[in-house]
Structures are given as C-alpha cells and as structure tokens.
Amino acid sequence: ELDGPNARIADYFDLIAGTSTGGLIATTLTTPNQQSRPSFAAKDISNFYLEHSPKIFPQHSRFNFLASMGNSIKATFSGPKYDGKYLRSLTNQLLQDTTLKQTLTNVLIPAFDIKLLQPVIFSTNDAKSDVAKNARLADVCMSTSAAPTYLPAHYFETKDADGKTRTFDLIDGGVAANNPTLLAINQITKDMWKEKSEIVGNEAIDCRRMLVLSLGAGAAKHEEKYNAAAASKWGRIDWLYNGGKTPIIDVFFDASSDMVDFHTATLFHSFQSECNYLRIQDDTLTGDASSVDIATEKNLKNLVQIGAKLLKKPVSRVNWVTGKYEAVEGESSTNEEALVDFAKKLSQERKLRLAS
8 A cells, every 4th residue: 555556565575485275375375477578466365365275175074074073084094085176276277387497586385205215495596596496386386285184295306507307205394384474484585695795793793784573374272272281192193184184284384384483582572672573373263263274255255354363463572481372571563563564564665676
C-alpha cells in the first residue's frame, strides 16, 4: 500500500528464503511472468492454498474413515501418505522450465540429499555461477516439500559445464533447516563480502545493516505436544505414527526452527539491533490447526482466521525457560504494527537505492 498496487515483495528483499511450503512461497513470489514481473503477489498466497491444498492433500469424507486409516497405515509401513502427483503437476504448470538463476530476486531453498546424507542449498547466486546448480524451480519445489511419510522423495538431474550429469535424491529441507533464517543471513554476508572487498573485521555480519523478517508456519500448543511418560513406551512404529501424527518429524522440524530462532535473536541482540529482526510465529495451535496435512475447507478457513488474529497479537519472542512465545518487555506494538514499520523501512531503502 505504501508504494502502490504494483509493488511486489521481490522488489524489496535482497533474498527470500523458504523451506518446504516456505520454498513454494519463495518461488511463486520471485518467478517472472512474461512482463518480467513476479507471477504472484503476496496477497494471492492465501487463496492459492485455499484452492490447491485440498488437492495436494486430498481428504477422505467422514463416511470413508477406513480409507483414511488405510492411508495412514500405508504411510507408516509401505509408502508416503500422498502420491504428490497433483503438486508435481501444479509446480510444472506454474513454473514450467524457469530455473533458479531467473528469479527476480535472490532465493535460497534447502533440501536434503538422502543418497549423500547431506543438505543441498539451492540459491540464485550459486545457480548463476554453477550451471549444475541451476535447477528448474519446479524440481526445487518438489524437493523441498517432500516431507518424509507425507510426500515422495524427488529425483532429478542437471548437467555441469562439461556436460556431466549431477543427480539429486532429495527430501524436505526441513530435516536440516526447517527455519532457513541463518542460511539466509550467511548468504547475504557472503554477498556483502564479494561486493565490498574493503570490508574488514566482522563488519560484513553487522546486524545493524540487515533487516530480517522471519514468518513461522505455526506450531502446536505446548500442552498438546508429546511427553516423556508416553514417549518412554514408544517403539519404532510409535515414533513414526502416533494418533495420526508423526512425532519424529514434528520433533526434528520444531527443534530445528526453535534453535535457529534462538541463535538469530541472540545474534541481533549482540549488535543491539533487536528491532532489525522480526519473528512472527503462533505456537498455540491445537487439533486440526496444528496438523501438516488436514486440508479440509473448515480447517483452512480456520487457519486464515488464526493468521488474522496473530496480526493483532503483541510482538513476541521465545522465552527459553518456558519455550513459549511471550510479549517482548517494553514493546507495545502488535505484529501488524511491526510489519507496517518494517514495510516503511523497506520502502525507504528501495527509494534510496533507486535514487542512487
């Protein structure tokens, strides 16, 4: 609203990072259309998920409970809960053959190579310097969203400058970097070093020169999570499937996100630049709202309402004693007000760059 209806997220951020569903969002916000403008606006994202989530995660009716249970059992013992065909078709349709180096601003999207047992970080900058890393965005999206037990692993190939084949055997980047904020900061730091060789000491990682917005995908309310009394009796199957959930995946993903949030907040605090790091997360989700894949119309609409209410809540940070998000002492702004202030800073920076 500050800069008119044609303003797009890609115009204001030097880098947009995302894992899993965040990777899908990052690519749609930065993929060029025929006019070399972003194919999607941020305001389109909600409707995108309302339309496509039920087809990515098809739900069985209440009259077909046995079929639903069958899918869960299948995911536990023989294969993923969903075949991923609709998501593959959708990403290919939307992104076609657009590659990483073509994004309108830099993106960074993690995945994990199960053949090499190591993370793979897809980035626009790497794609521009190494043709083997210039993957199709559709392949990157399928890879970063391939959550174990939910969606199938994704395989694809690229060619290096000599025509040699590089193979990728990938699953959801969340197993390594569910919250890619630190990866994004590292990438920006590297870029700053390349562009300004006169930088010395630790000036390149001076958080006073960065604005970081980190948006969480929601987390279960603490009282709704698992406990040692129950988990002490779990075997392999229980960790993979328990009451319709996958505890081992939840634990890995939440632990990864929380550690990154803690480290990032500490980093910005050390530079007395807490106001340059805004983390927005709802850790009070319960029931269907805290699930990965319950894409019923009722639950999706409820998630939209939860998001609207989150904007009205005070700016919060994790209390590392309780593990809960709590209002920041001395901070009176709501998340909505903090976002408006953040947007003003971005708008001012963009105008300065365009004028220089």
